[in-house]
Every structure is written in structure tokens, then in C-alpha cells.
């Protein structure tokens with residue numbers, strides 16, 4: 073009886089342990105569920121800054137069935153670095169023209185920050201939400217680095233007290249010393265010019281940066297340095313950075329790669 077009591081006691085104790093074990097398991101389950109929900113929340117549509125929905129594009133001088141892009145659907149999140157990859161003629165530059173609102177989709181649509189580009193003032197969009205970086209830098213060669221950046225501030229109607237100070241601050245962000253501010257672009261290396269071009273694209277603090285083969289004219293070491301800047305802008309400043317590229321080095325660095333295929337290969 074004593075044994076039984078003891079057993080009872082023991083079994084009650086075990087029961088207690090089981091209850092607390094079950095409770096722990098339940099807590100763990102709840103915690104895991106909560107974490108899972110949080111992960112899901114992290115990738116919820118509110119983080120998608122740009123959504124390309126079934127976009128097709130045909131240049132006005134093209135034949136009726138000659139599309140430069142056909143049924144492209146890509147999503148892009150803030151805080152991430154993307155590559156758009158594809159052979160020559162697959163429509164990468166065309167896609168960037170659509171994203172930047174320079175061209176309008178023939179079919180489908182592009183949603184930026186929850187709003188269709190069709191319903192937006194595209195000049196305002198280009199002058200405040202999106203920074204563009206080109207393969208050949210597109211700087212004015214006879215002006216200084218800071219003058220090029222200030223020109224962009226002026227073009228975008230920014231009201232900043234000390235524009236030169238701001239330009240130097242942006243240059244520091246891309247690894248250029250203040251002494252470069254007064255140097256004519258003509259006297260900068262390709263890598264330095266691309267840094268100035270990135271600083272210029274940041275002058276109005278856009279949410280998104282798109283770059284068309286930004287490292288196409290650079291050696292691998294300089295490419296890696298430029299990629300580090302883009303990576304920081306995405307991961308530390310929560311910008312969405314989209315790079316059109318042929319480079320494996322770029323593809324190895326980004327968070328996600330989207331492939332574009334020739335329209336004929338799709339059909």
C-alpha cells in the first residue's frame with residue numbers, strides 16, 4: 073500500500089511532470105508558430121516595394137507581334153539587392169525603362185509602393201523615388217564631382233542649405249574623400265566616376281536604385297568595391313537595389329537573381 077501510495081505519488085509526480093512537459097511543448101509550439109508568423113509578416117506584401125505584374129512591351133516601330141518583353145512578373149523588396157540577368161537583347165534595359173517610368177507597359181502594370189505607375193506623376197516618381205545608375209556613368213565631364221551631384225539636387229528641386237556639404241557627405245558614403253569634390257570628372261578613374269554617379273543617385277534619398285550594367289566597364293576588383301556600396305545601401309539603408317548585369321561576380325553577391333529570356337525562347 074505504501075508502495076502503491078508511493079507509486080501513486082510517483083505517478084502523480086510524473087503526471088505533473090507530463091503536464092509541465094506538455095505545457096513546455098505547447099509553449100515551444102506557440103513560440104515557433106509566432107516566429108513563423110513573424111517571418112511570414114517580414115515577407116508580407118507590405119515589404120514589396122516594386123511589383124511587375126505580367127508586363128509586356130512592344131516598341132512603337134516594332135511589328136505587331138514583336139515584343140521586347142513578354143509577360144514578365146517580378147517582385148522586389150526593400151532592403152534587398154537584386155540582379156536581372158539575361159543575354160543581349162532579352163529586354164533588360166527595356167525593363168529598366170518601364171521600372172523608371174520612361175516607357176509604359178504595352179500590357180500588364182507596375183506597382184510601386186502599392187500604387188500603379190499608371191496613376192502616378194512619373195516626373196515626381198523619377199525625381200524622388202528612384203535613383204538611376206548607368207554603365208557609362210553619364211556625368212558631365214567638365215564639371216567637378218560635387219557640381220555633378222549638386223546639379224542633380226537642383227534638377228530635383230531640393231531645398232538644402234549647404235549643397236556642397238551634402239555632396240561631400242554623399243561622396244563619403246561611396247568611399248570618396250572630400251578632396252575629390254573639386255576634381256573635374258574628366259580626371260577621375262572609371263571606378264571613381266561610378267562612385268560619383270552612385271552618390272548623385274542618392275542626392276534625393278530614393279527608396280529604390282536601378283543600375284544598368286554599372287560595373288560593365290570596370291575591372292573585377294573595382295566591381296567588387298562598387299558592389300559593396302550597393303550591398304550596404306540595400307542591407308544597411310533598406311533600399312531596394314536592382315542591377316542589370318552579365319557579371320557572375322554580381323550574381324554571386326546579390327540576394328536574388330531574376331532571369332530574362334528572349335521572347336522567342338518563351339514562346
Ligand SMILES: Nc1ncnc2c1ncn2[C@@H]1O[C@H](COP(=O)(O)OP(=O)(O)OP(=O)(O)O)[C@@H](O)[C@H]1O
Nearest residue numbers: 131133134140158159160161162163164165166167
Ligand atoms: N528604342 C527602340 N526601338 C525599337 N526596338 C528597340 C529599342 N530599344 C531596344 N529595342 C529592341 O528591344 C529588344 C530588347 O532590347 P534591350 O536593349 O532592352 O536588351 P538588353 O537585354 O538590354 O540587351 P544588352 O544586354 O545588349 O544591353 C531588342 O530586340 C532591341 O532591338
Ligand SMILES: [Mg+2]
Nearest residue numbers: 164165166284
Ligand atoms: Mg541593355
